[in-house]
Every structure is written in C-alpha cells, then in structure tokens.
Amino acid sequence: MAIIVLVDVGNALASSTLEGNTYLFDNMKLHGSENEGTGELVTAINGSYWRDGSQASEQVLNWLPYSLGSIPPTVPRGYEVERARQTDEQALAELQELAAKSTVPSSDAEAELNRIRRSVGTRIKTTRRTRGRMSGQKIVDVTGQVVTEDATAAASHPAPVITDIYGEAVESKIMYPAEYGSPDMVTDGWYWSATVDTSRPGTYSYMMRVQLHKLVQTNGELRWDPVNLTCASALKITSEPRRNAFTKAGVGPLPIPPAVRPGRGA
Template sequence: MPQQLAIIVLVDVGNALESNSLDGNTYLFDNMKLHGSTNQGTGELVTAVHGSYWRDGSQASEQVLNWLPYSLGSIPPTVPRGYEVERARQSDEQALAELQDLAAKSTVPSADAAAELSRIRRNVGTRVKTTRRTRGRMSGQKIVDVTGQVVTEDSAGAASYPAPVITDIYGEAVDAKIIYPAEYGSPDMVTDGWYWAASVDTSRPGTYSYTMRIQLHKLAQTNGEVRWEPVNLTCSSSVRITSEPRRNAFTKAGIGPLPIPPAPRPGQGT
C-alpha cells in the first residue's frame, strides 16, 4: 500500500502580500524528517521519499504526496466551520439591540442620537463583496481579525486572511514524470473539500525540484466596495528519491516465507 506523505505549506500571508513574494515568507514541513528530509521549516524543503524495488528490478511500491496550505497569523483552521458566520451574526444582534435601546431613550432626533447611530453603523462591520473570482467561503462574509472580532472602522486589529490556495504544481519533477500532481475532492472541511496530491515514481532515484503556484487574497476597496482580490505567487521545493531492495524484516532477504521458530523443549515454557 502506498505511504501517505504530508507536506504543510505555511504562508505568512501579510508579509507575502506586502513584499509581493513568497521568498522568506513560506515555511514547509513534512512527516519524513526522521527518514532524511532536510531544511524543515524553511522555504527550501527537500522531502525524502523512500522507494524500493523487487530483486528482479521491478518497482515494489510508490508513494503519495499530499500538500496542505495554511495561513500564518489567521484564525486557526481547527475552529468550528461556522465560526466566522456566528461572529458576524453576533455583531448584527448587538447592533440591533443598541438600535432598540437608542429608540427607547430618544423619540426626538438630536445631534447625540445621530452620533450614536453613526457609531453603531461603524461597529456593524463590513461585508466582502461577492465576485465570480472569490471562493465560496469568502463571499458576502464580514471581515474578522485573528481573535474572531468583527473588523470595524474603529478596529486596530488586522484582518484574518483566507487560507492560501494551491492552484498548480509544475516543474522538473512533473516534466520528468517523477510526480503526477492533481487536485482531488475530499470530505475534509478544513481544506474546503479540495486538496493537491501526487503519486511518486520511486523507481528513479535522484533529487527533483517542483514549483507550486499559490493564490493569496488581499483586501481591496473599489467604488466603496470591499473585495478579496487574488494575488498569484510561486514557491519551489524538491523531492529526493532513494531506492533499495525490498527486504523481509525477519530474514533480511527477499520477500518469501517467514521463518518458523523451533518448538520449545520441555520445561522451557511455551
């Protein structure tokens, strides 16, 4: 059965958007550190992939890579899926309660009432304009910060950026037919039901580079409307494939019958 290898792509979205580059703003990790992966936690990860072959030279098994992108400095993906929607609903309920309280206190328009109404409007927050280029979870939602508070005109906290989105994987490893990447559907709600994976041809040892095209989103205001505008950047990584004969862990030889231990002598136990 193929072994599943996970690669975490952690992006400092705020700095990446400011510098318009993923260089120095991407941190890659995988679960093969004890098997030889190097440069963990940097943008130059080299993932160790152990291949093996039978004694006749044929490929024994292949491996599978899985890429999981996350945003540094945003709301963790482990919170309940409806968290941001719930926080927006709470801000609406608070605004309605304040409006009812204002109406009960004053039946005659005044400068104080107008100022209070303006404050309430500012604290309601801003919804992101829905566009065809905006992915589903970001459409029509309010903007929240990393603490889950709705971002308003009076807020000092930065907005929580949407998770990075891998849109393509290409380069030397793909051109040489070492990895076969594709986007797959998944019931995993953390990744919005989509993730990138690739089977690896482990019969050809060597180090091969590949490039990920990653889409980030930044807030942009156009004609009084706030939108999440896509920004496409790239970062590179590598896989290092090693190969050795597949061995029986008991006999240290090829795959075959398991050794049968001799029967214990009388008095030596069972």
C-alpha cells in the same frame, strides 16, 4: 506523506513574493528530509523494491496550505458566520434600546448610531472571481472580532490556495499531481495530491503556484483580490529500504532485548 505549506500571507502580499515568507514541513524528517521549516524543503522518499529490482510500490504526497497569523483552521467551520450573526443581533438590540429612549438629544443619537454602525463591521463585496466561502462575509481579525473599514490592516487573511504543481519532477514523470475532492472541510473540499515513481533515484525540483488574497477597496467597496505567486521545493528519491523511524532499523522486529526473569544469574 503530508507536506504542510505555511505562508506568512501578510508579509508575502507586502513584498509580492513567497521567498522568505513560506515555511514547509513534512512527516519524513526522520527518514532524511532536509531543511524542515524553511522555504527550501527537500522531501525524502525512500523507494520500495522487489528482490529483482523492480518497483514494489508508489508513494503518495498530499499538500496542505495554511495561513500564518490568521484564524486557525481548527476552529469550527461556521465560526466566522456565527461571529457575524452575533454582531448583527447585538446591533439590533442596541437599536431597539436607542429607539425606546425618546428623550435622547439628536446629537447623542447620531453618535450612538455611528458607534452601532461601526460595531456591525464591514462585509466583503461579492464578485465573479470571489464567489464562495469568502463572498459576502464580514471581515474579522485573528481573534474573531469584526473589522471596520478603517481598521482593515488587522483583517485575518483567507488561507492560501494551491492552484498548480509543475516543474522538473512533473515534466520528468517522477510525480503525477492532481487536485482531488475531499470531505475535509478545512481545505474547502479540495486538496492536491500526487503519486511518486520511486524507481528512479535522484533529486527533482518542482514548483507550486499559490493564490493569496489581498483586501482592496474599489469604488468605496472592499473585496478580496487574488494574487498569484510561486514557490519551489524538491523531492529526494533514494533506493534505500524503508526504515523504522524510532530505531532507524529496517523491516523486522524491534531490537528489544529479552526480559530477564528475577532470580536468574544471581
């Protein structure tokens, strides 16, 4: 079972809260999940039991955080690096062309150099807290264009990062969350997952601690500063058996009527 955590990072940073800026979805809507697409998602978990009432299986949850209004995670892994390389190559070509023009007035040459400098864009300062994918890269907007220091409002925010899952469902030992390594590079090789005890029906709340990154300028240098916020969600565990998502029927053959052969009943 997957839970998508879609965050409007720009508005969340501006208001310093995830309330009203988070949209949660799961793949259990036809099984009873409530408030899909809002910040108050209640994920339905249908229990599975043996005839004697003992638990037959557990459910597994996966949380996937994404940023609204940023570069989509479906682009190639090295997209931002490739765009930065292209701007560097273009700037070098323009510098060579400018150097070849020996008759260019000094004032025009200075204006051209400033234009080339702006077209190269701005790199993020590498700090101890921002090592990794975000460090040393150029700032780009949602269209992949590099951003200069005076146009950082258009910057594409990094994807949110879930750093902890806690609350009633964890303290009551209803679910057991943990962060796992993954070959899926969309999530930087890490994701949060949890097994859920389906033998105890009820509604249990839980909290997610989400880390966003805000672009700030310090001592003339730009960097991504981490901002930690929280949002709530809930699990609704029922003792109902699993149902067919198309027909709402239980376990068994689909209710398809037998085919009538031509000529019969005429």
